[in-house]
Amino acid sequence: MIEISEISIDLRNEDDILIARQTARKKMADIGFGSADQTRMATAISELTRNVIKYAGEGVCHIVTGTSSSEICIKVEIEDYGPGIVDVDKAMEDGYTTGGGLGAGLPGAKRLVNDFQIESQPGLTKINLEMSRPHV
Amino acid sequence: MVNENVSSDNVENVDIAKDVLNQLPCMVMAVDLDFNILFLNNTGCEWMGDDFENVEGKKCYDFVQSSHCRTDNCRVKQAMKNDRKYVWRNEITTGGKTFPIEYTASPLRDKDGNIVGGVEYVIDITERVKIEEEVQEHSRTIMELSTPVIKLWEGIVILPLVGVIDTMRAQQIIENLLSSIVENEATVAILDVTGVPMIDTSVAQHILKTVSAGKMLGAEIIITGFSPNVAQTLVTLGVDLSDIITCGSLKDGVSKAFTLVGRKLV
Structure with a gap:
C-alpha cells in the first residue's frame, strides 16, 4: 500500500522559507526519516527557497511525501516565475554567485539530497529534490 | 424517452450548481483560453459593480486589475498551461476598490477532458491580512528582544542565539555583538x-x-554549540568554517575563552 501526502507552500517573503522547511521537516518526521536527513532536506529547501525570494521574488514549494511497504520518500518541487538562471552549469559550480552569497547554495543543495533536477528558462525555474530511504 | 429524462436532469443540476455558486460570498469566475469571461457569480458582479450580461464574453482584466493581470504570473494562465491548481495571494482593484485577496485557479475542462479555460475562486482576505500583520509585528518584537549580549568576565562577552536567524536579525546580531565588544573592551x-x-x-x-x-575590533570570536546534524550539513554544503574557532559545547567554549584571556578555569 502506498500512502501519499501533498502540500503546497506559497513563497512570498523570508517567513515562508521558514514555513516551507519546517513543514518538510515535520512531514519527514511523520513518515520516519531520521533527524540528520530532516536537517539535510530542510537545509536544501532553505537554500533554494531563499534563492526564489532573493532572485525571483515569489514562487511555490510543493512537498510530496510517500510511504510504501519498502520505502519512504520525499519529493520537493520548487518553482518560480522569475528571470531564470542564465547559466545553469555555472550556477551549479561551487563558489559561483551573482548575488554576493557564498555560492554554495545550489551545488550544496544538490549534494544534500539523493536526486536533484533543475530546469530554468525566463519565466519558469523548476527544481526537483528527492530523498528516499528503506522503510523500516 | 430515457435520454430526455437524463438531459432534463442535467439541466436541473446545472441550474442548482449555478444557484449555489451565486449564493457564495466570494467571487467565482470562469474564463476561456483567451481570458474572455464565460461565467461570473453574483458576488463577482457585485465586486465589479456590473451585471453579468455586461461582462460576459469580455476580457477579465478589463474588469479586475492586479499585478498578475496580463503577465505570465497570472495563476489562471499557469493553471491552464501547467494543468495544475494554484492558490495565491494578491491585491486586486475592481469596482473602484482595492483589497487583498486569495485566489484559487484551476484549469477548466470540457467533457473530453481537454483544457478549455480556467476557473478562479477569489476570497476577500482583508481581515486575515490585518491579523497576520499584527502577529508578524509581535514576532518581530520578540526577535529583537532575544539577542542580548552578556558580559561573562572581564574581556569576555557571550551572545546566546535562539531561534531562526534571518537577514534582518543577522544584521542586528552583528551590530549588537560588535558594539558590546567595544563597550566591554x-x-x-x-x-x-x-x-x-x-x-x-x-x-x-x-x-x-x-x-x-x-577580528577587526581586536576580538577573537568563538562559535559554540553546532549540533552534529548542523555540522554534517554545513560540510556537505561546502561551507568552510576552518578559519574560525569552534567548540562543540558552550562549556568548552567558555574554557577556551578563559585560556585566550590568560585565565584558567579551576
Whole structure:
C-alpha cells in the first residue's frame, strides 16, 4: 500500500522559507526519516527557497511525501516565475554567485539530497529534490 | 424517452450548481483560453459593480486589475498551461476598490477532458491580512528582544542565539555583538548557536562576516554549540568554517575563552 501526502507552500517573503522547511521537516518526521536527513532536506529547501525570494521574488514549494511497504520518500518541487538562471552549469559550480552569497547554495543543495533536477528558462525555474530511504 | 429524462436532469443540476455558486460570498469566475469571461457569480458582479450580461464574453482584466493581470504570473494562465491548481495571494482593484485577496485557479475542462479555460475562486482576505500583520509585528518584537549580549568576565562577552536567524536579525546580531565588544573592551566573544535549529549558507555567511568584523575590533570570536546534524550539513554544503574557532559545547567554549584571556578555569 502506498500512502501519499501533498502540500503546497506559497513563497512570498523570508517567513515562508521558514514555513516551507519546517513543514518538510515535520512531514519527514511523520513518515520516519531520521533527524540528520530532516536537517539535510530542510537545509536544501532553505537554500533554494531563499534563492526564489532573493532572485525571483515569489514562487511555490510543493512537498510530496510517500510511504510504501519498502520505502519512504520525499519529493520537493520548487518553482518560480522569475528571470531564470542564465547559466545553469555555472550556477551549479561551487563558489559561483551573482548575488554576493557564498555560492554554495545550489551545488550544496544538490549534494544534500539523493536526486536533484533543475530546469530554468525566463519565466519558469523548476527544481526537483528527492530523498528516499528503506522503510523500516 | 430515457435520454430526455437524463438531459432534463442535467439541466436541473446545472441550474442548482449555478444557484449555489451565486449564493457564495466570494467571487467565482470562469474564463476561456483567451481570458474572455464565460461565467461570473453574483458576488463577482457585485465586486465589479456590473451585471453579468455586461461582462460576459469580455476580457477579465478589463474588469479586475492586479499585478498578475496580463503577465505570465497570472495563476489562471499557469493553471491552464501547467494543468495544475494554484492558490495565491494578491491585491486586486475592481469596482473602484482595492483589497487583498486569495485566489484559487484551476484549469477548466470540457467533457473530453481537454483544457478549455480556467476557473478562479477569489476570497476577500482583508481581515486575515490585518491579523497576520499584527502577529508578524509581535514576532518581530520578540526577535529583537532575544539577542542580548552578556558580559561573562572581564574581556569576555557571550551572545546566546535562539531561534531562526534571518537577514534582518543577522544584521542586528552583528551590530549588537560588535558594539558590546567595544563597550566591554572584550578580547573574546562567544557566539553560541545551540538554540539555532538550522544553519544554511546565508546564516553561515552572516557568521563569517561577524567573525571577520570582530577580528577587526581586536576580538577573537568563538562559535559554540553546532549540533552534529548542523555540522554534517554545513560540510556537505561546502561551507568552510576552518578559519574560525569552534567548540562543540558552550562549556568548552567558555574554557577556551578563559585560556585566550590568560585565565584558567579551576
